[in-house]
Amino acid sequence: MIYLDNAATTWPKPEAVYFAIDSAMRAHGANPGRGAYRMSVEAERLVDDTRHAIARLFNAPAPERVIFTLNCTDALNITLQGLINPNGRVVTGPFEHNAVTRPLHALRSTGVQVAAAKPDGAFGIDLDDFRALCREGLDFAVISHVSNVTGCVAPIKEIAAITHEQGGLLVLDAAQSAGALEIDMQDLGVDVLAAPGHKGLYGPMGTGVLVLAAALPMRPFREGGTGFQSENPEQPTEYPWRLEAGTINLPGIAGLAAGVRFIQSVGVNMIAEHEAALAQLLAAQLRQIEGVRVFGDKAPRTGVVSFRLGATGVALTGVILDDSFGIAVRTGLHCAPAAHRAIGTFPEGTVRVSFGQFNTAADVDALVAASRKIGAAPIGTAG
Amino acid sequence: MTHTNDFRSDAMQSRYARQTVLKEIGEAGQKKLAAATVVIIGLGALGTNSANFLARAGAGTLRLVDRDVVDWSNLQRQSLFEEEDAARSLPKAEAASRHLKRINAALCYEPIIEDVNSGNIERIVAGASVVVDGLDNFYARALVNQACVKHKIPWIYGACLGTYGIAATIIPGVSACLHCLLPDAGEATTPPLSCETVGVLGPAAGVIAALQSAEALKIMVGNSAATSPYLIHAGLWDNDFSELPAVRVSGCEVCGQHKYGLLESGSRMAAASLCGRDAVQVMPPAAFTMDFDLLRETLGRIFKLEENAYLLKFHVNGMEVMVFHDGRAMIFGTSDPQAALALYGKYIGG
Numbered sequence: 001m002i003y004l005d006n007a008a009t010t011w012p013k014p015e016a017v018y019f020a021i022d023s024a025m026r027a028h029g030a031n032p033g034r035g036a037y038r039m040s041v042e043a044e045r046l047v048d049d050t051r052h053a054i055a056r057l058f059n060a061p062a063p064e065r066v067i068f069t070l071n072c073t074d075a076l077n078i079t080l081q082g083l084i085n086p087n088g089r090v091v092t093g094p095f096e097h098n099a100v101t102r103p104l105h106a107l108r109s110t111g112v113q114v115a116a117a118k119p120d121g122a123f124g125i126d127l128d129d130f131r132a133l134c135r136e137g138l139d140f141a142v143i144s145h146v147s148n149v150t151g152c153v154a155p156i157k158e159i160a161a162i163t164h165e166q167g168g169l170l171v172l173d174a175a176q177s178a179g180a181l182e183i184d185m186q187d188l189g190v191d192v193l194a195a196p197g198h199k200g201l202y203g204p205m206g207t208g209v210l211v212l213a214a215a216l217p218m219r220p221f222r223e224g225g226t227g228f229q230s231e232n233p234e235q236p237t238e239y240p241w242r243l244e245a246g247t248i249n250l251p252g253i254a255g256l257a258a259g260v261r262f263i264q265s266v267g268v269n270m271i272a273e274h275e276a277a278l279a280q281l282l283a284a285q286l287r288q289i290e291g292v293r294v295f296g297d298k299a300p301r302t303g304v305v306s307f308r309l310g311a312t313g314v315a316l317t318g319v320i321l322d323d324s325f326g327i328a329v330r331t332g333l334h335c336a337p338a339a340h341r342a343i344g345t346f347p348e349g350t351v352r353v354s355f356g357q358f359n360t361a362a363d364v365d366a367l368v369a370a371s372r373k374i375g376a377a378p379i380g381t382a383g
Numbered sequence: 384m385t386h387t388n389d390f391r392s393d394a395m396q397s398r399y400a401r402q403t404v405l406k407e408i409g410e411a412g413q414k415k416l417a418a419a420t421v422v423i424i425g426l427g428a429l430g431t432n433s434a435n436f437l438a439r440a441g442a443g444t445l446r447l448v449d450r451d452v453v454d455w456s457n458l459q460r461q462s463l464f465e466e467e468d469a470a471r472s473l474p475k476a477e478a479a480s481r482h483l484k485r486i487n488a489a490l491c492y493e494p495i496i497e498d499v500n501s502g503n504i505e506r507i508v509a510g511a512s513v514v515v516d517g518l519d520n521f522y523a524r525a526l527v528n529q530a531c532v533k534h535k536i537p538w539i540y541g542a543c544l545g546t547y548g549i550a551a552t553i554i555p556g557v558s559a560c561l562h563c564l565l566p567d568a569g570e571a572t573t574p575p576l577s578c579e580t581v582g583v584l585g586p587a588a589g590v591i592a593a594l595q596s597a598e599a600l601k602i603m604v605g606n607s608a609a610t611s612p613y614l615i616h617a618g619l620w621d622n623d624f625s626e627l628p629a630v631r632v633s634g635c636e637v638c639g640q641h642k643y644g645l646l647e648s649g650s651r652m653a654a655a656s657l658c659g660r661d662a663v664q665v666m667p668p669a670a671f672t673m674d675f676d677l678l679r680e681t682l683g684r685i686f687k688l689e690e691n692a693y694l695l696k697f698h699v700n701g702m703e704v705m706v707f708h709d710g711r712a713m714i715f716g717t718s719d720p721q722a723a724l725a726l727y728g729k730y731i732g733g
Contacts, residue, residue: 315657315713316705319664320693323707332658348660377691 002327002363007148007176007304007334007354009198009205014262017202017255024254031247033227043250050257051240054209057201057260057268058193059184065212067243068253072175073099075194075210078243079171080104080142082218083192087111088139091130091168093154094119095147095339100173104142119342123152123296131162138168140191145183146176149339149352150296151279151304153181160189169216175199178209179263180302181272185213192216200271202263202357203256206249215239222246263357271357275303278355278364283307285368289375295343295350303355306345310375314351317374321351325370329353398487399441412604413441419512419603420444424499424527426451426475427578428460428585429541430517432592433599435462437515438483440600444491445483448507449475449517450498450721454700460585498721499523501646504530513602514538515595519577520733522651525569528553528561529643537602537610539595540564544576546584546620548591551629552598552610559631560638564614569645573673573710573732574681580730587619652727654720662715663723667732673710682730699730706731 003011024046032043048063055063069075080103084090090104094117104114117130125143134141141163146153156172163170169191177183178193179200185193190213197207212218223235224245236242263271279300286292291310309317318331332349333340340346353367403413421442423430426449438445453461453468453475468478476494483492497503499518504526508514514531516539518524524540531538532555540561541550553560561568574580594615601609613626636642653666667673679695682688686697695706702716704726712731714723727733 313660315660315662315664316694319705319707319711319713323709323711324693332660335658349658374693377693 002325002359002366004353004355004359004363004367005328005330006356006359007199007352008330009196010200010202010356012358013202013204013255014259016258016262017204020258021204021251021255024251028250028254031227032250034225034247046257047248047250047253050253050260053257053260053264054211057183057264058178058195058211059186060193060211061186061213062215062239065215065239067210067212067240068248069194069208069210070206070249071198071208072173072194072196073208075208076100076142076171076173077103078210078221079192079194079218080107082221082243083140083169083171083216084112085139087113089113089115089137091133091138091141091163092116093125093130093143094342095125095144095149095152095154095336096142097144097148097173097175097339098335098337099175100142100144101338116338123147123150123343125154125159127155127158127162130159134162134166134168138163138166140169140171142171142173144173144175146181146302146304147336147339148176148304149306149334149336149345149350150343151176151300151302151306151354152297153177153301156188156190164189176302176304179260179268179271180275182268185211197252197256197259200263201256202259204252207252207256209256210243212239218243220245266357272302274357275355275359276301278359278361279303279305279353281361282353282364282367285364286371289368289372291375292371295345303359305353306350307353308345308350309371312374314348317351317371320374321367321370325366327367327370329367402440407606407609408600408604412606415604416441416600417443420446420510421599421603422446422448422508422511422514423517424448424507424514424523425517425519426461426463426479427457427517427519428462428583428588429543429592429595430515431461431463431475431479432589433515433517433541433596434479434483435486436593436596437599438487438490440596441487442490442599442603444493445480446493446495446507446511447476447479447483448495448497448499449479450496451475451725453478460583460588462589498724499526500650501526501648505534505646508534508536508538511536513599515599516541517592518542520575520728521565521568521572522570522645522728522733524561526645528568529637529646531555532560532638533641533643533646537607539598541591541595543583543588543591544578545581546587547616547618547623548587549614549616550591550594550598550611551614552602552612554602554607554610555638557607558610558612559629560635562637563632563635564629566636570670573667573671574678575728575731575733577729577733580681580685584619587617590617590619650724652724654724654727656718656720657713660715661718662713663717663720665712665714665720665723665727665731667710671710671732673708673732675708678706678731699726702726704730 028043030039051063051066115133118126120126171192172190174195178195193211197203198205220235226241295306314331321327452472480492480494614629689696
């Protein structure tokens with residue numbers, strides 16, 4: 001099986017990740033930060049080490065403001081709901097995932113204003129429109145770093161500058177970029193970063209992180225046990241406990257730590273180069289097939305390529321690739337209907353290929369050969 | 384559930400006169416019938432015929448279960464339904480209850496418009512005096528078997544296909560259960576042996592439903608001992624009527640070891656609507672063995688097929704269906720996973 005759906009979750013994981021999860025459960029199976037005995041303290045040390053590793057990876061100023069979450073969606077919900085003021089205003093982009101648009105849609109009903117900048121017609125965000133929307137006032141902007149549909153990279157440094165000019169904070173949805181592109185929060189000007197643990201960071205599903213540049217007065221998303229200040233009826237205001245309550249996912253965090261060590265040993269730049277090279281190879285070869293349309297940069301900068309195969313519907317293309325060629329790709333809207341509207345592929349969506357560190361040029365060749373064959377056997381244009 | 388079936392009223396006396404005069408039933412039996420609950424699962428030819436018999440006989444509560452709507456192709460053999468039901472695509476459970484109420488208004492009817500699955504089957508059979516099988520697939524029957532054995536509810540297996548039918552009475556702990564008789568019943572097969580692909584003779588279903596109804600009456604009047612210990616086979620076209628031994632298997636996983644694996648698992652078939660499309664993908668389990676040639680031959684008899692190297696395509700009820708080599712199907716023209724599963728079970732594999 002050729003796995004080309006790394007934008008959904010990376011697979012396989014590095015061997016060290018499987019091992020770390022197993023040994024965390026066997027050797028450090030105590031509840032971290034909940035006891036003074038050695039096993040609990042060792043478990044807490046593992047968690048703390050991982051906070052440091054994540055902070056270093058994103059050049060975040062304070063490891064205690066690395067919050068462990070269930071996934072990127074969880075991190076975004078905690079942020080959007082914890083940061084918004086009553087009757088506040090949020091500016092967002094044209095390529096946002098439902099992890100952003102659905103929480104914002106729900107906030108609208110509470111009086112929050114949401115404005116989305118237009119696309120620029122070439123798979124990017126219209127920065128003039130974004131600036132104009134920010135000038136009308138904002139609490140914060142929330143922008144996806146890399147579109148999960150086209151793989152195009154948003155100019156975060158400029159976006160951060162515009163946002164800050166208008167007195168807003170920048171929340172970065174790093175679902176597709178964390179681990180796949182170098183991210184320096186301080187250099188880019190990112191105030192809050194939300195990232196999944198199971199995609200570019202190569203950890204297991206059920207892990208994610210929320211990283212805060214400053215000690216923002218965010219409202220807790222959930223309250224509960226923290227293992228200290230137990231006499232206090234209120235959630236502690238100190239980070240990370242302000243936003244972390246209840247027993248955390250220790251085996252998952254151990255796996256995430258191993259994933260982060262893996263990408264640091266390879267080098268995030270090397271990973272980015274490898275994935276972009278495969279995407280460029282694929283995009284170039286697909287464009288040579290008659291009737292194929294590729295949606296994205298001429299020379300992709302990340303590992304995502306979206307396309308349509310002539311008259312063969314996208315869902316049908318995906319099923320045939322799986323059933324007859326053993327190639328796993330994602331088809332449809334990729335939970336990002338706004339992005340598909342922006343690039344004119346709504347409602348059918350696209351066939352999306354997304355590479356990971358373990359894919360090779362042979363995978364590209366197999367996909368291109370399969371696409372040629374499918375395109376040459378026209379039937380069932382429905383899907 | 385309580386109801387007010389006053390069997391002693393004059394009208395009721397005359398209604399059931401030919402039945403209470405039977406020494407096998409009598410006044411006492413009629414009283415037991417009035418207090419009984421029969422669950423009829425599946426309202427096709429078997430289920431509607433049984434419902435008709437049992438409502439007329441005065442079974443106090445009839446729980447009628449079917450997720451489907453009445454279709455024109457049902458009218459050839461499904462006795463309760465009328466043209467208007469098909470024209471209006473009424474849910475079978477609702478239409479059957481409505482017609483039965485006009486036949487016997489004093490009874491309590493509980494229509495349930497649901498697909499039978501591991502999550503609801505125990506609730507569906509709860510409180511039943513007897514369950515009558517009107518199903519069209521063996522996976523659902525295997526579910527009914529596990530639920531009935533687990534809760535010690537007698538059930539009457541019945542199946543009909545082509546010109547023949549079979550019936551057997553399953554009394555948990557006493558007679559052979561479905562797993563004793565057909566241990567592979569819960570496994571998916573393709574192509575399905577279904578009325579849609581093979582056809583069915585209306586009177587064959589009538590005979591089986593009559594047998595099932597008589598067995599259900601015996602149980603409801605408290606005379607389980609009178610039920611048949613055989614698997615009854617009725618071949619109406621080749622005049623082959625026979626009784627086959629229904630032998631209880633010692634150590635049977637279900638009725639001997641009380642293992643109810645199907646009740647504790649999710650659905651075998653995975654159905655997911657495809658985002659952005661009015662379409663559902665149905666994916667059978669990995670263990671599913673697909674005989675693509677046989678499927679092509681079977682479907683080719685009833686549909687105009689199109690095919691290429693990757694798929695087989697046909698149209699039914701305004702839906703476009705594509706079947707792939709590993710057994711999965713894409714069904715365009717619906718976004719309802721249950722509707723897609725029902726279609727899959729009838730034509731592709733169940």
